[in-house]
Amino acid sequence: MSQWPAWLPLNERLRPLSPYGAPQLPAEAVLNTNENPFSLSPELAKAIALRIETVAINLNRYPDRDSTSLRRGLAAFINSLSKTQFSEGNIWAANGSNEIIQSLFLAFGDRGAMGFTPSYSMHPLIARVTNSPWIEGKRASDFSLDVELAKVEIAKTNPSLTFITTPNNPTGSSLAIAEIEELAKNVTGLLVVDEAYAEFSDEPSAVTLIEKYPHVVVIRTMSKAFSFAGVRLGYLVADKSVIDALLLVRLPYHLSALTQAAAEVALEYRGELLGNVAALIKNRDWVEEQLISLGMRVTPSKANFLLFSGFDIPAPILWKSLLDEGVLIRDVGLSGHLRVTIGSEAENALFIAALSKILQKK
Numbered sequence: 296m297s298q299w300p301a302w303l304p305l306n307e308r309l310r311p312l313s314p315y316g317a318p319q320l321p322a323e324a325v326l327n328t329n330e331n332p333f334s335l336s337p338e339l340a341k342a343i344a345l346r347i348e349t350v351a352i353n354l355n356r357y358p359d360r361d362s363t364s365l366r367r368g369l370a371a372f373i374n375s376l377s378k379t380q381f382s383e384g385n386i387w388a389a390n391g392s393n394e395i396i397q398s399l400f401l402a403f404g405d406r407g408a409m410g411f412t413p414s415y416s417m418h419p420l421i422a423r424v425t426n427s428p429w430i431e432g433k434r435a436s437d438f439s440l441d442v443e444l445a446k447v448e449i450a451k452t453n454p455s456l457t458f459i460t461t462p463n464n465p466t467g468s469s470l471a472i473a474e475i476e477e478l479a480k481n482v483t484g485l486l487v488v489d490e491a492y493a494e495f496s497d498e499p500s501a502v503t504l505i506e507k508y509p510h511v512v513v514i515r516t517m518s519k520a521f522s523f524a525g526v527r528l529g530y531l532v533a534d535k536s537v538i539d540a541l542l543l544v545r546l547p548y549h550l551s552a553l554t555q556a557a558a559e560v561a562l563e564y565r566g567e568l569l570g571n572v573a574a575l576i577k578n579r580d581w582v583e584e585q586l587i588s589l590g591m592r593v594t595p596s597k598a599n600f601l602l603f604s605g606f607d608i609p610a611p612i613l614w615k616s617l618l619d620e621g622v623l624i625r626d627v628g629l630s631g632h633l634r635v636t637i638g639s640e641a642e643n644a645l646f647i648a649a650l651s652k653i654l655q656k657k
């Protein structure tokens with residue numbers, strides 16, 4: 296971009312980039328970043344405040360730089376979901392899974408990374424920022440991942456990091472565990488499975504592959520199903536040697552004592568925080584039905600959002616018309632498609648009513 300001042304010694308590779316920027320706009324229904332629409336109960340908010348108060352007395356000291364207690368809690372959480380046997384040595388925690396992704400690139404990215412588009416836009420963006428070569432793999436025209444084709448592309452380029460996102464963002468489609476295992480058998484570097492939406496899917500988690508395939512690493516987050524996006528807590532489940540390598544690139548004391556404390560309370564209240572997942576899945580099915588009855592095409596989703604197409608106005612114009620009706624959804628840059636996060640029943644109804652009104656008007 297030419298607007299950078301000439302005196303600014305900005306790295307050449309960063310000059311053409313734009314910062315990540317999902318619009319944060321006021322709207323009646325905020326359905327654009329796949330957050331959980333349900334806020335925390337007053338009881339949980341109070342429990343966090345009380346824990347923070349205890350921790351606050353020691354804020355003159357640096358936090359536990361290894362987040363040992365939190366990682367132990369996260370290991371127990373994953374073990375309870377997937378019947379695995381992980382300990383804190385198999386978990387790394389950071390400020391959102393985006394920091395996990397950055398650490399993976401810093402530690403392992405030199406030989407290049409591959410992902411299959413359309414997928415999570417931060418994977419290639421963080422690759423660029425960390426100076427890791429990025430190789431774009433392809434998906435089928437219905438956005439599903441053709442595992443056989445992926446194997447050929449992986450063999451051709453042999454990247455040190457192969458990213459798959461399942462359920463995939465922005466499509467919502469997911470891979471069967473057998474397909475992930477097939478990829479694991481054909482990847483020589485690390486197979487990075489981004490499971491930001493795993494709690495919404497009934498597929499087994501790829502964490503169940505790690506014991507047999509130690510080069511499979513799984514990214515999880517508290518930002519989506521866990522209803523805790525504001526805290527910024529993402530984590531990695533992996534073989535201990537992977538975690539040990541990440542210690543080389545982490546910044547000292549990267550995870551604040553406040554974050555660690557809040558996340559530990561969240562784990563204690565997991566029942567409440569994950570309690571709305573079933574309702575969200577039901578609401579997703581309702582929104583899908585409504586979209587189809589409005590003549591839209593919907594990609595089958597195992598996440599808390601839907602990618603839809605079938606409208607005959609340009610996506611940015613439909614996006615803006617919805618915003619004018621108080622509904623903020625996401626233009627993911629895929630021609631003819633928009634993505635909507637599943638919200639509360641009232642938000643979903645507002646979205647469907649607004650869309651119906653716009654489609655009838657034109």
Ligand SMILES: *Cc1c(COP(=O)(O)O)cnc(C)c1O
Nearest residue numbers: 391392393415464491516518529
């Ligand atoms: C939302 C999302 C993340 C989450 O990032 P956090 O930094 O944990 O909030 C990671 N991966 C994918 C695919 C996502 O959609």
